Amino acid sequence: xxxxxxxxxxxxxxxxxxxxxxxxxxxxxxxxxxxxxxxxxxxxxxxxxxxxxxxxxxxxxxxxxxxxxxxxxxxxxxxxxxxxxxxxxxxxxxxxxxxxxxxxxxxxxxxxxxxxxx
Amino acid sequence: xxxxxxxxxxxxxxxxxxxxxxxxxxxxxxxxxxxxxxxxxxxxxxxxxxxxxxxxxxxxxxxxxxxxxxxxxxxxxxxxxxxxxxxxxxxxxxxxxxxxxxxxxxxxxxx
Numbered sequence: 001x002x003x004x005x006x007x008x009x010x011x012x013x014x015x016x017x018x019x020x021x022x023x024x025x026x027x028x029x030x031x032x033x034x035x036x037x038x039x040x041x042x043x044x045x046x047x048x049x050x051x052x053x054x055x056x057x058x059x060x061x062x063x064x065x066x067x068x069x070x071x072x073x074x075x076x077x078x079x080x081x082x083x084x085x086x087x088x089x090x091x092x093x094x095x096x097x098x099x100x101x102x103x104x105x106x107x108x109x110x111x112x113x114x115x116x117x118x
Numbered sequence: 119x120x121x122x123x124x125x126x127x128x129x130x131x132x133x134x135x136x137x138x139x140x141x142x143x144x145x146x147x148x149x150x151x152x153x154x155x156x157x158x159x160x161x162x163x164x165x166x167x168x169x170x171x172x173x174x175x176x177x178x179x180x181x182x183x184x185x186x187x188x189x190x191x192x193x194x195x196x197x198x199x200x201x202x203x204x205x206x207x208x209x210x211x212x213x214x215x216x217x218x219x220x221x222x223x224x225x226x227x228x229x
Contacts, residue, residue: 004161006161032215034215034216034217041126042221042222043124043206043219043220043221043222044162044206044219045219046216046217046218049215049216091159093161093162095161095217097215106152106164106167107164107215107217108164109154109161109162109163109164110161111160111161112159112160112161114159
């Protein structure tokens with residue numbers, strides 16, 4: 001079945017540093033990937049839609065200069081949290097859609113990356 | 119009003135019980151409905167995917183959609199301790215591929 005991986009699974013960093021999280025679709029090509037953030041005991045909140053070869057589309061309230069997204073290939077999207085602060089500590093999850101943009105194909109989720117900013 | 123409402127629970131049942139999980143949504147434009155299972159500190163795993171009113175069954179799981187009432191349900195038969203997890207409903211209009219999630223219901227199945 002469709003497998004999505006994320007790296008790293010856990011990262012601890014100091015305030016002010018930048019952190020890059022990778023999302024890979026292992027056995028399919030994904031023209032569209034999504035990035036979510038999940039706080040403890042809360043649901044997934046969509047941050048942005050990442051489209052291969054074009055700029056990401058950010059949800060309202062998400063700072064695009066703080067959360068940099070690069071979807072350079074059909075199997076890899078990266079999320080960089082720039083100048084991270086303790087309030088950015090969260091569980092970041094990506095998902096990949098095997099279909100074309102706007103398709104109803106199901107999203108497959110990665111295992112998540114737990115970011116802790118000290 | 120949230121686009122998707124889901125009772126967060128927690129819900130605790132004995133092993134073997136039938137579990138009913140529910141979500142309501144507000145926008146009739148939503149046409150595709152999914153249920154995901156999420157274990158602690160893991161990514162969500164797709165359980166069921168439906169797009170029409172009615173029932174869809176897969177093993178011990180049955181997804182039910184009532185578009186007229188904007189109400190979706192997931193039933194788990196013969197619940198097992200391994201079913202203990204958070205269950206998230208998700209909906210989409212299908213136009214953008216974007217999913218809107220419910221808050222998630224935490225289920226505990228006691229042996």
